[in-house]
Amino acid sequence: MSMPLLRRLALSTVLAAGLMSGGANAAGTLTYDLKPTRIAPDTYVFEGSTKHFTRANGGNILNSGFIVTADGVIVIQTGPSRRYGEEMRAAIRKVTEKPIRKVFVSNLHPDYWLGNQAFADVPVAALPGTIAGIQEEGNGIAENMYRLVGDWMRGTEVTLPTEPVYGSTVKFGDHRLRLIPLSGHTAADLMILDESTGVLFSGGVVFCDRTPTTPHATVADWLKELDAVDALDLRLLVPNHGHIRPDKACVAQTRDWLTWLDGTLRDAVSSGLDMAEALELPIPERFQVLDVLREEYRRSVAHLWPKIEQASLPRVN
Amino acid sequence: MRYALRHMGLTGAMLVAAVPAFAASSPSDPLKSVMWDILRDQYFAGAPVVFDAAVKVTAPAAAEDTRAVPLSVDATALGQVVEMVAIADLNPFPLVLRYHPGTAAPYIATRIKIQQATAVRGAARTADGVWHVSGVLVDAAGGGCSAPPASYAQKDWADHVGEVQARLWPAGEDGVARLRLRIRHPNDTGLVDGIPAYFVETLQVDAQTPGGSPTLARIDSLEPVSENPVYSLDIRPPPDATALILRGRDNQGGEIHATIPMPPPGAKPAMSLKPAGQPWSVGQ
Numbered sequence: 057m058s059m060p061l062l063r064r065l066a067l068s069t070v071l072a073a074g075l076m077s078g079g080a081n082a083a084g085t086l087t088y089d090l091k092p093t094r095i096a097p098d099t100y101v102f103e104g105s106t107k108h109f110t111r112a113n114g115g116n117i118l119n120s121g122f123i124v125t126a127d128g129v130i131v132i133q134t135g136p137s138r139r140y141g142e143e144m145r146a147a148i149r150k151v152t153e154k155p156i157r158k159v160f161v162s163n164l165h166p167d168y169w170l171g172n173q174a175f176a177d178v179p180v181a182a183l184p185g186t187i188a189g190i191q192e193e194g195n196g197i198a199e200n201m202y203r204l205v206g207d208w209m210r211g212t213e214v215t216l217p218t219e220p221v222y223g224s225t226v227k228f229g230d231h232r233l234r235l236i237p238l239s240g241h242t243a244a245d246l247m248i249l250d251e252s253t254g255v256l257f258s259g260g261v262v263f264c265d266r267t268p269t270t271p272h273a274t275v276a277d278w279l280k281e282l283d284a285v286d287a288l289d290l291r292l293l294v295p296n297h298g299h300i301r302p303d304k305a306c307v308a309q310t311r312d313w314l315t316w317l318d319g320t321l322r323d324a325v326s327s328g329l330d331m332a333e334a335l336e337l338p339i340p341e342r343f344q345v346l347d348v349l350r351e352e353y354r355r356s357v358a359h360l361w362p363k364i365e366q367a368s369l370p371r372v373n
Numbered sequence: 374m375r376y377a378l379r380h381m382g383l384t385g386a387m388l389v390a391a392v393p394a395f396a397a398s399s400p401s402d403p404l405k406s407v408m409w410d411i412l413r414d415q416y417f418a419g420a421p422v423v424f425d426a427a428v429k430v431t432a433p434a435a436a437e438d439t440r441a442v443p444l445s446v447d448a449t450a451l452g453q454v455v456e457m458v459a460i461a462d463l464n465p466f467p468l469v470l471r472y473h474p475g476t477a478a479p480y481i482a483t484r485i486k487i488q489q490a491t492a493v494r495g496a497a498r499t500a501d502g503v504w505h506v507s508g509v510l511v512d513a514a515g516g517g518c519s520a521p522p523a524s525y526a527q528k529d530w531a532d533h534v535g536e537v538q539a540r541l542w543p544a545g546e547d548g549v550a551r552l553r554l555r556i557r558h559p560n561d562t563g564l565v566d567g568i569p570a571y572f573v574e575t576l577q578v579d580a581q582t583p584g585g586s587p588t589l590a591r592i593d594s595l596e597p598v599s600e601n602p603v604y605s606l607d608i609r610p611p612p613d614a615t616a617l618i619l620r621g622r623d624n625q626g627g628e629i630h631a632t633i634p635m636p637p638p639g640a641k642p643a644m645s646l647k648p649a650g651q652p653w654s655v656g657q
Contacts, residue, residue: 196514199514200514203514271437324644327641327643327644328540328542328551328553328605328642328643328644329643329644329646330443330445330482330553330605331443331482331484331603332431332432332443332444332445332482333431333445333482333646334443335431335433335443336431336646337646351435354433354437355435355437357443358433358436358437358438358441358442358443359437359438361443362441362484362603365553365555365603366538366555366601369538369539369540369553369555370538370539370540371536371537371538372537372538372539372619372631372632372633372634373535373536373537373630373631373632
């Protein structure tokens with residue numbers, strides 16, 4: 057009796073998956089159409105959407121970048137898929153004939169490193185905590201991306217960064233890059249400050265007009281990361297998600313959001329609200345400038361609520 | 374699992390054979406779940422079923438953590454309710470819990486595991502025997518039911534099974550008092566190789582009063598409730614209650630017992646987000 061039922065369950069899953077992937081296939085050749093924007097001397101960014109991963113954007117929700125140095129090209133983040141990495145490399149090739157010298161990956165989230173396959177012939181550097189995180193969670197992260205964006209992921213396989221890096225200043229040609237290891241947004245966040253141009257690639261530490269994501273976050277530590285950004289001398293801040301700005305306005309914006317989020321959830325837990333009810337809490341008007349606001353807020357409830365609740369409820373036996 | 378499925382299949386088959394006329398006239402499922410016909414016959418056993426937005430089911434449209442998806446079922450708009458159920462259609466074990474609200478308000482919130490994207494339902498049976506059903510679709514990466522509990526990564530997990538954290542807020546103007554419970558328990562489904570099913574089966578909230586200990590509410594819970602189960606209930610403790618008593622049992626005979634103190638003087642009632650307006654189901 058159990059087998060027909062199991063078969064039926066399996067069949068329904070297959071049918072659903074088939075229907076969902078049909079749209080993407082029918083759309084013809086998928087392309088991210090990556091176009092570099094020059095933001096500073098030798099420095100380019102591929103600006104992505106501020107939305108969530110969708111089948112429309114193929115996971116292109118990040119600002120990846122590259123720096124053309126006399127010593128070769130430095131690539132920062134490889135995007136959400138093999139296809140993105142390959143298109144990125146082809147687009148870089150149109151800007152410079154110089155070889156890729158090194159790739160930096162800022163954290164373990166999918167859009168930072170799933171394009172690594174396209175850079176398999178060069179060193180891909182990341183913090184040891186990021187490499188360990190990808191080792192542990194990479195397969196699950198990749199599987200979830202296949203589910204979210206479908207055919208854009210074709211051929212994408214988990215490819216680990218090959219070179220652990222630590223806090224240091226490294227020189228490529230006439231560009232001095234300060235590698236800044238932090239933790240808070242994830243357990244290992246790498247920021248890259250080009251001291252020659254004053255451009256900071258902040259990775260996931262700063263979001264700009266895009267709601268911050270918290271799946272691996274420790275809010276108290278993240279706030280300290282923002283203090284560290286405030287202490288830096290910089291001319292242009294490139295967040296991985298959101299707008300590029302010549303000031304630190306989005307450091308304050310990220311801090312404002314995290315402070316409100318953490319405080320609101322703590323108040324709600326101690327006021328007796330349930331987690332399901334907290335999904336519907338009103339969000340102040342000033343945060344309406346953050347894209348995908350309600351969706352990311354709800355994700356954050358899932359990430360942060362259980363721990364706050366566990367810490368706040370008294371033992372009674 | 375094998376037992377559960379066999380049991381489900383048999384029951385479903387018998388009911389389909391016994392009440393074909395009813396099945397034919399039953400309203401079609403607004404969520405268009407492939408499992409609905411089977412689940413309706415199994416869990417509502419020939420009783421009249423209506424889809425009713427007065428039952429408010431809240432769950433996120435996408436499950437961020439498939440091992441702990443928040444779910445609340447609020448049937449307070451129906452008035453008196455005898456029994457409530459929560460169901461996740463495409464789970465290997467669809468039935469999440471049965472709630473007997475007793476004197477409590479017909480509201481229950483918890484967190485559940487889901488194995489894949491699925492319809493998630495809440496249903497409330499009114500005194501006339503009619504089941505009022507509502508629900509939302511929850512998208513998911515999958516695997517919540519077949520993931521090993523994180524508990525087992527801690528060497529001393531067994532020393533902590535049955536520990537209870539709880540808090541009772543004072544009754545508000547609507548006369549109901551929010552109770553939140555968290556119980557340390559692996560609540561394992563038995564779907565992971567070599568780990569037998571091990572989950573909390575019953576939880577009962579009694580009031581401790583000078584005249585006895587009346588039962589206020591009872592939960593019969595099953596595999597899909599998340600590890601370290603958490604519940605929010607809206608109960609009505611009698612005015613002379615000196616404490617609440619929580620009693621429970623897991624499927625391996627383990628006892629759960631805790632005394633929950635009344636709120637301290639001056640404590641404020643729980644915050645309420647209950648809308649003044651229309652009933653609604655939320656799945657955004």
